[in-house]
Amino acid sequence: MSLLEVITKAASNPTEHSCPSDYPIILNPDTIFPNLKPKLEDPCPSSLVNPLIGWKISETDSKLIDISKKFFTNLKNTKGFGKDEFISMLNSYLEMIRDKAGVSIRVDSSDSDYTRLLIEKLGVLMGKDVTGLVLEGCVALEIWELVEALAVSGIVEHSCYLNLITRLVEKKRSDLLCTCIKHAFDLGPSELLCVLKYFLSPSKDAYASMVNVRKEWENQALLAIEKASDNSLQKKKLALAKEASILLMIAYDGFSPSELCLHHLLSSSNIDDVMLAPAFSKLNGKEMTNLIQYLTKWLKKYERFPQAGPCPNASAVLGLKACDWVPKLEDVVKCLGLVLDENFSSLVLHPEFHEELTSMEKVVGSLTAEARLSFSMAGVIEKLKTVEVQGGKN
Structure with missing residues (x-):
């Protein structure tokens, strides 16, 4: 059977996917490749x-697959x-995986986070x-803490x-x-459209959970202010904290809870133009x-606040993880370009957009002028450096 025939058959018989695949986990290649020999x-x-023989998976992988199939x-x-x-x-299933794989997890089964910790440690061995x-x-x-653990572990397939x-x-x-936006590597246009519509036009009962997101941003902003006021920090860390406090301040102040949720979508490196444009x-x-x-x-x-800029080290150095999810100016400009490209006719024909676009035009003009000045200044600085170097040689 050709590859095309296999794909066609699978597509026409979706019920077959109710059975687990033969190899649902990532196999250990160290015990396979050394035994392969030319036929x-x-x-x-x-x-x-050139066909090979000697294909055989390890006993551990084989038992892990059997455990997963039974479960x-x-x-x-x-x-x-x-x-x-x-x-x-x-829990029983994850414990069997733990024992068979020989993974040491020092957590008591009575711990309230026991299952979540098992997923974090053993999720990659569960199989898709x-x-x-x-x-x-x-x-x-509605076991939401485990949904979060699965998403954060990065083991959720695109099809799910x-x-x-x-x-x-x-x-x-x-x-x-x-959380899904942060950790999903392959969200498609349909998923993004669903998320965009939810955040851009939320219902009244959606605000309760959005307030939780707002609280997270608020806590991070307050932590940044606390770090920026801590004179016991090293000079470099203190400077980083001050930069981060400015960044988180502009990301938090003046934005509604639903807009704070949008920050994650706009700043995600896993979402590109190809996926956003159709949405x-x-x-x-x-x-x-x-x-x-x-x-x-x-x-x-x-x-x-032209001094505000990315703080990629603030998360690791100061624990200010929200800094990773503040949209950069280039993210905003890229998104704006996509909006104009995909909706140009609507924006031109409908007068309700004109006021917003006029307001935006003034800001863009100001930023453009500033960018030109910065570019000119950069050119002057480079020329001065060149003159200084040549003068030193003479």
Whole structure:
């Protein structure tokens, strides 16, 4: 059977995916490659493909796969389980993986974070099939701390995210949507559109969880101020803290809870133009207006505080993780360019956008003039350096 036939058959028979794959985990290559040998003693040198023999996975991998397949079968009907029974089954499964893989995890089973810690340590050994079912069960039973653990561990497959994002929007879990944006490597246009619509035009009952996100930003901003006022810090750390406090101040002040959630989307390095453009093109008038107002706020912030800039070291050095999720000026400009490209006709034909665009034009003009001045100054500095070097030689 050709590769095309395999793909076609799989696409036409989605029910087959109810069974776990033969190799659901990442196999250990150290025990496989050394045993591979050419099938032919004297292979043809002109042949593009020379078959190999000796393929055999390790005993540990084989047992891990068997454990996952059995658990997959038991877990298929997550609707029949209560929360306690589900967690008990999951713990037993993870403990078997731990014992078989020989992983040492020093945490007592009575710990309230026991299951979450097991997922953090052993999630990569669960396999994509089991992970999908566990995620489905956690969402159905609203075990949100485990949903977060699965997302943070980076083991959630792309195929699971559309359903996950949809369910989180239904449940108004703004905090977990932000977590998914931070840690998902392959969100598609459909997922991004769903998130954008939710943040740009939130319902009243969505604000409760958005306030939690706002509280996180507030705590980080207060921590930055505390660090910037701590004279016991080393000179470099103190300077970094002051830079971070300015950055977090402009990211927090004046933004609504839903806009603070948008920060994560705008600053994510995992989301590119190809994914954002289709999502922007499907926003309605109200959503587009809110997005333009949000981007205008950022432009005005960077116009007013030109000293604000990225602080990539603040997270590791000072624990100010929010600094990683503050949109840079280039992020804002890139996003604005996409909005204008994808919605040019609507923006021109509908007068309700004109006032916002006029306001934005003034800010962009000011930033452009400042950029030109900075560029000119940079040129002067380079020339002065050249003159200084040449003068030193003479």
